[in-house]
C-alpha cells in the first residue's frame with residue numbers, strides 16, 4: 001500500500017473568495033495548497049466588466065500573505081447587459097479565463113443572472129469564436145421543478161439547446177451532482193468538461209436531513225441520493241480528463257448558515273486535499289488523483305500544468321480546525337464525519 005504520493009501542485013477550478021475581511025481570512029486556506037483557482041464573480045455587486053475583474057484581482061493579490069504564491073484566474077458574471085466587446089477585450093488581455101452563467105435566482109448572489117437566454121446570444125457567439133469557456137451553474141429556477149431535479153432538467157431544457165445553438169462554445173458544467181451530469185459529459189466528446197467538488201464526493205441528501213438538519217452540508221446544487229454520489233466518485237476516479245476538481249468552497253459565516261433561512265455553501269478550502277485523497281484512496285485510485293486535481297483542469301483550459309509539486313502522506317488522522325476566524329465571524333470547516341488520513345506535507 002502506498003503511503004506517500006508526490007503530484008504536481010493542484011488548482012481549484014471553482015472557488016469563492018468573497019471580498020474584504022472574508023477574502024483576507026479564506027485566501028490563505030486555498031493558497032496554502034493550490035497554485036491557481038478560477039475565481040467566482042458572484043460578489044455584491046457582481047464582477048461584470050473587465051475593469052471590475054482587474055480591480056478584484058488586485059484586491060486578491062493585496063490580500064495574499066507575502067510568503068505564499070497564488071494566481072487568481074478571473075471570471076466575468078454574465079448578465080443580460082454584458083457587452084461582447086468588453087468580454088473579448090478582457091480575454092485578449094489575458095485577464096479573464098471564463099465567463100460565468102448563473103440562471104437568475106438559482107443560487108447565492110445570482111439575482112443579476114440570466115432570465116432570457118436570447119439576450120446573451122451575441123456574447124456566447126463571441127465566446128465560441130475566441131475560445132473563452134462558459135462556466136455554468138446548471139440548475140433551472142422554475143418553481144414547479146423539484147429542487148432535486150433541477151440539474152437534470154437544466155441539462156435538457158437549457159444546456160443542450162445552448163450548446164446546439166452555439167457550436168464550438170466550450171462549456172464547464174460546474175459542481176455536477178447527478179449521474180445525469182456525469183452522463184451528459186461522457187456522451188459529448190468535444191468542448192465539454194465538468195467540475196466536481198470534494199463535498200459532493202462525500203455527502204448525499206441523507207447527510208443533510210437524517211437525524212436533524214445539518215446547515216453546514218447545505219449547498220447548491222443540493223446533494224442528491226446515494227446513487228448519484230456514487231456516479232460522481234466513479235467519474236472523478238475514472239481518469240477521464242473531462243472531470244476535474246472545482247471545490248466550490250463557499251464561505252458563509254456561522255450566523256448566516258445556522259439560522260431559519262440559512263445560506264447555501266460548504267467551506268472546504270482548509271481540508272480539500274485530505275478529503276479528496278481519502279475518497280480516492282477508498283477507491284484504490286490514488287494513481288488518478290494527480291489527473292483530477294492537477295492535470296485535467298489545465299488541459300481543458302489550455303493552460304500549462306504547474307511545475308511545483310506537493311507531497312501527501314498517509315498516517316494518523318489529520319487535525320484541522322473546526323472553524324476559521326474571519327473579520328465577519330467564524331466560518332465552519334467542512335467536516336466529513338470520518339477521519340482523514342492523508343495530509344499535505
Ligand SMILES: NC(=O)N[C@@H](CC(=O)O)C(=O)O
Nearest residue numbers: 016107108219220250264265
Ligand atoms: N454553492 C453554493 O451553495 N453557494 C455558492 C454559489 C454557487 O456556487 O452556486 C456561494 O456563492 O455561496
Ligand SMILES: [Zn+2]
Nearest residue numbers: 107137220221
Ligand atoms: Zn453554483
Ligand SMILES: [Zn+2]
Nearest residue numbers: 016040248250
Ligand atoms: Zn460556486
